[in-house]
Amino acid sequence: MKWFADQAQQAKSLWEQILVFFTGKKIAVLGPRASGKTTLITFLLNGELPEEYFATAKPEKIAGRKVRLGDLALTVQAVTDVPGDTQSHAEWERQYNAADIAFYMxxxxKIHAGDDTYIKLITGEMRHIGEWLESRKQKPPKFFLVATHCDLIPDYASLASSRVTGFKDAFWKAPVLQQLIFLAGGSKHVKCAAGSLRDANGSNELVGEILHQVIA
Structure with missing residues (x-):
């Protein structure tokens, strides 16, 4: 968030656009276990990353708070952290149907490594999301597909910063990602961001990329 704060302090119109986009909105963050949902929520609320990973076992209420970026602020009213297992899909559907903005992480x-079991899992989940989208086609939520754990891809981790964009462009063109985008409503409806939540720098960059997608 510090990265975006620096940008916003220089041009507050950027922050105003973010506020307009998010004010009064309900956001659903969905995805399988270990995709980074809780990590992202913790980072956004506290500016910190969890020291250890614990899978969310059941829906957990998290108190809202005011997120400050310098003299700028965004108030988060309340958060529900939902498990990423298949038994929670009914709760996912409720969260999605109530949301103005939906993230799927x-x-x-695992996608880059061609993990067939994982690819089958996320494809099935995205089919469900596509079905929910169909029931909301008159007023669909804004949808973001967020890929995390890029730091675990050797080809990505060794890249110079000037070549990261090219890697991401190629990543999103992979057939499995194109299918996910199609199932979620197509490229005109889905915005994509990729990166890492391993450390503060990577998290700042990923959040910055998401926020740029918001105002793009």
Whole structure:
């Protein structure tokens, strides 16, 4: 968030656009276990990353708070952290149907490695999301497909910063990602972001990329 704060302090119109986009909105963050949902929520609320990973076992209420970026602020009213297992899909559907903005998070390293079991899982989940989208086609939520754990991909981790964009462009063109985008409503409806939540720098960059997608 510090990265975006620096940008916003220089041009507050950027922050105003973010506020307009998010004010009064309900956001659903969905995805399988270990995709980074809780990590992202914790980072956004506290500016910190969890020291250890614990899978969310049941829906957990998290108190809202005011997120500050310098002299800028965004108030988060309340958060419900939902498990990523298949038994929670009914709760996912409720969260999705109530949301103005929906995120679906995936593990980029498993997709890049061609993990068939994982690919089958996320494809099935995206089919469900596509069905929910169909029932809301008159007023669909804004949809973001967020790929995390890019730092676990050796080809990505060794890249110079000037070549990261090219890697991401190629990543999103992979057939499995194109299918996910199609199932979620197509490229005109889905915005994509990829990166890492391993450390503060990577998290700042990923959040910055998401926020740029918001105002793009």
């Amino acid at each position: 995936v593990d980029a390293s």
